[in-house]
Amino acid sequence: MQQYRQRRSLAQLGLISTFLMLGACKFGSSGGGSDAPPPASYKATIERTTYGIPHITADNFAGAGYGHGYAIAEDNLCVLADAFLTFRGERSRYFGPDEPASLMSTFGSPPNLEADFFFRFVVDDQQVEKFKDAQSEDVRDLLHGFTAGYNRYVTEIQDGGHAGRHADCRNQEWLMTVTEDDLMRRLVGLNLAASSANWVQEIASAQPPAIGAATMRSRSAPQELNIDPERFKLGRKEGIGSNTFAFGSDTTESGESLLFANPHWFHLGIDRFYQIHMTIPGKLDISGASIMGSPMIQMGFNDNIAWAHTVSTAYRFTLYQLQLANGDPTRYIQDGQEKALEATEITVQVKQADGSLAPASRTLYRSAYGPMINLAGMGLPGWSDQAAFTLRDINLENTRAFENFFAWNQAESLTDFYDITRQYVGIPWVNTTAIGRGDDRALYSDITAVPNVPDSMLPGCLAQPYGPIVLQLVPGLPLLDGSRTECDWRTDGDSRQPGAFGPSKLPSLLTNDYVANMNDSYWLSNPEQPLTGFNGIIGRENYQQTLRTRMGHTLVRERLAGTDGLNGHLASSENIRDIVLNSRVYSAELLKDEVLASVCDAGAPDTEQQACQILASWNNTGEIDAVGAHIWTAFWMNIDLAPGQSLYATPFDAADPVNTPAGLSSNTSVQEAVRSAFSSAVAELVDANIPLNAKLGEVQFFLKPGKQIPQYGGEGEEGYFTVLRNTYMHVVDFPEGEPVRAYTFLSNSQSTDPASPHYADYTEAYADKNWHRVPFTREQIEAERISSIDISE
Known part of the structure; x- marks a missing residue:
């Protein structure tokens, strides 16, 4: 069984050990049918180099997706199959209602039945169609190809190929081919990682009371709220985040910019990183890491730009309190008019103890803002016949995220990269740092999809009596009054979607000095050039920083002052690779x-x-x-x-x-x-x-x-910069007159299949601090190639 157990109490040996049981587990997927266009021709070459890193070469985007889908299935078939089953809402059919739906993911580990209802409800066919229709032809081609490549490998397994591989899912009835809709559900689910997907059980369990049930507690006497601010973080806990440094020309030995990427992410499950390189001559040449199941690179570099991400402090949703109509808890009042909640009846098949199937049905509801949500677990009143709560999610409305990443994959300069960022404002929940070839500057950006709730709106729009209390306990998160449309999200003149801040209202910094982020807000991207004057929903200003943030800035300051015991007083690829793994506390x-x-x-x-x-x-x-x-x-x-x-x-x-x-x-x-x-x-x-x-x-x-x-390192709350959840890492620069130079790690290794030769090799390299200079040019790939195959259909 795959397990990740972070020891968090010494009674459980928790404060001193991290275990990554990267073995086999029960994974699954079901599917069938196809919504793909008429059969097309797909072909790709997959060359693997050290640690099994695949380099995909194709003539078009469909071929690049085809090679990616095949390669990642070869390495991680059972994890992918399990994920497709989850996002389609069919886990209970094969595994019963009660088992955890995930082992380490952005949406937690809810029981299968709750996950099924959530994904059937929130990521329904209508959402999938909306997101598909918004994508460009090139992105659709990438999706088509990825689906075809994945399905090719599934078919080869089902035909008896690849003997000894993927023992946990190869002979299961639920291992089937998937559709483009399945892939889009995965991508939409990833979009929601810092918003709706944080509330799977609360949304799936939101039910109205019977007519005439007990009313909500008096508004004049709010009860004590049981709110843990950590509950609102991505992954529902501290530790899911990242570090990044980007150095401009004034702070490097070479006089060229330098980037360090260091996500603290999932070692197991569908949300882990996968390292890959995709090339379409004349169109695309991008290397880096994708979150598994995403056809495009989320964090990477080409020969002209490199970028990194950290989880942002901005909130991607707001809660609304609805005033319900007298006598009917499924109707609410807005601007004096009654509106009906939209009711959706969902039925899932559930495996019983004897192996038979039985249907389970639930009716779930939406307001005009979004899904209803049950917040009784935090001490807020449950859904009564007077009031209830609903959630509006910026990233259920943000169809631009995948186009934004796709455009970055092809960026030709830092200026181009920054312009793309401002054009789409589609990044869903992360800060970005970036550098470019021949550009003296380093970029920090939280130009992302954020609900347009300015601070000036709060005095008249916080729901009473709980809105001010929630805002005090969870700074920046508004609980808004849903009875008046004047409390709807605003729209700026440059907003890229209704209800979102435009790029002019969002923080960014270009500097020849350095920028850094360790999951505190935008405020201290550079302590000498603080960013101020932004709205609270984006992040806090003038507040105490975490020990990890302070350690990160201390590492940079000591390097630039020449007081860290290393030679010189500027940053280089070599000394940054040393510094970021030094495990200081x-x-x-x-x-x-x-x-x-x-x-x-x-x-x-x-x-x-x-x-x-x-x-x-x-x-x-x-x-x-x-x-x-x-x-x-x-x-x-x-x-x-x-x-x-x-x-x-x-x-x-x-x-x-x-x-x-x-x-x-x-x-x-x-x-x-x-x-x-x-x-x-x-x-x-x-x-x-x-x-x-x-x-x-x-x-x-x-x-x-x-x-x-x-394993070295520790927890960020102790002040470790070198944390236990280090996953994909890169240090990238652009030596003058030479190809891009990138040193990388994937600490959990490329494959989740114990039968793979690349199940533990990268992990051992990370433990030895043996940074890998990943090949990028044709000559470098050929010199380090360990296998090559051509696939087509």
């Missing part, structure tokens, strides 16, 4: 000495004195051979302060956001919390039989069949 650099002075005394138990001695000698890194890193992690995760208390002596100062807050507070209760956390951490390690003097690589590792591969 910013919390330890800030506080370790003061913590030890507080907790280490002669009266402490022997085990705590031993821990003190180990930490005193520890080098404050999470390198594989570091001794003491796991003790610090355990301590840091055990700190539990009372509300309103600060761990630090020097408070946050917006004028010095990289260096503050700082120092350990001398407050008595804070000191007691620190001593308690240290004692608890040591006790839990001892109870778990984890040696205090263990090397980090002995307790933190990737697990592969028959081996464990040590």
Whole structure:
């Protein structure tokens, strides 16, 4: 079974280990039929180089998609098959209603039945047609080709080919060919990763009360809300994010720009990255990574531009509170007029304990804004006969995302890349950094699809009484009054879709200095050139940054000051590849000495004195051979302060956001919390039989069949820049007079099939910090080629 278990409590050995059980699991897909155009001619050459990276060469976009679809199926058939089943809403038919619908994905792990109802409802045939119709002919050709290539490999498996491969799904009844609609459902689902797909169960379970049911609690006495701000993050938790640096010509040794991409993403499941290179002579030559099932590159480079992404802080949806009509909870009042909710009855087939199928039906509802949503789990009132909640999703209306990525794949300069960004405003939920050949500048951009809810709109449009409370607990997220159309999203003169901010209202920065983002807002893309004056739904300004953000800017500042122990004082491909994997722990650099002075005394138990001695000698890194890193992690995760208390002596100062807050507070209760956390951490390690003097690589590792591969790094909340969820990475520059130069990693390796030779090889390279210079030119590919096939139909 494929498993990813992040140890999050020491009782479960959680604070010190990450396991990636990259083995086999039960995956599946069903399908059948075809909505593709009349049969076309597809042909492609697939050459593989070191670590199994496929280089696809074709004469047209259909052929490029064909090669991509075939290659990724060869590497990841069972994961893809499982995903197509999920997005089509047929998991319960084959696996029953209760099993988790996903193992690590942007939409979480809801029960199969809830996932089925969600995807049948939100990503329905009407949505699929709307998105398909909005795509250009070239993008449609890419989709057609990808579908045909995937189906070719499925057919070869079903005909007995590729013996020994994909044992978990090759003989299952649900392994079938798919349609272009299936592929589009996957893409729309990816579009919704930071919005509707974050609320699968809440949308699938939203049901009206029976007529005459108990009314909503009094509006004058709101109950206490149980809202965790982390719940609103992509993936519903901290840690799904990224790091990126982009250096302009003033900050590099070569005088040419330089880019570092470092997504912290999923090691398992459909949302993991896949590294690929696609070439159409004279039209396309793009290398990088796609999120599995996407035919175009999401993060990559060609011979003229390179780009990276990090998850943005902007919200991609808003909640609306509806005023319901008297006597009918399926009708609502807007501008004094009654409107009916749109009812959709959905029936799915559900596998029973005896293997038979039985139908399960549910009626789900939409307002004019979007699907109804059940927020009772957060303490908000449930759907009553007076009020209910609905969600409007900017990315259910954003059909431009795939065209935006596709155009970037063909960009010829940084200026071209930036113009495309502003033309489409289609990127759904990530910041972008980019550089271009011969261009002195580095780009930061959060020019993305964002609901046009300016701060000036909030005083008159927050729903009462809960809107102000939600906004305080989740800064930037408005709960709006749905009873008045004056509280609908605004539209600017340059908006690319109704209800979205235009590019002039969104943050971006072009500079010869550097830009960086570590999942805090746009504000400190460059601390010397802060971006300010934007609306709260996009992100916060003048606020305390995470330790990972502070570590990232510290790494750059020390490099540019020449104080990091390396030669020189500017960035280069070589020193950035070293710096970003050095596993420094910013919390330890800030506080370790003061913590030890507080907790280490002669009266402490022997085990705590031993821990003190180990930490005193520890080098404050999470390198594989570091001794003491796991003790610090355990301590840091055990700190539990009372509300309103600060761990630090020097408070946050917006004028010095990289260096503050700082120092350990001398407050008595804070000191007691620190001593308690240290004692608890040591006790839990001892109870778990984890040696205090263990090397980090002995307790933190990737697990592969028959081996464990040590893993360095840690969690961003401790101040690690080198995090455990590192996945695809690249460092790219454009040496003068030479082809693009890119060093890459795919830490989870190319294939999810244990029978593949590329199931663990890239993981081992990552563990050894053996950056791979990926071949790009024809000569480089031929020199490193390990296989080549021609396919056509």
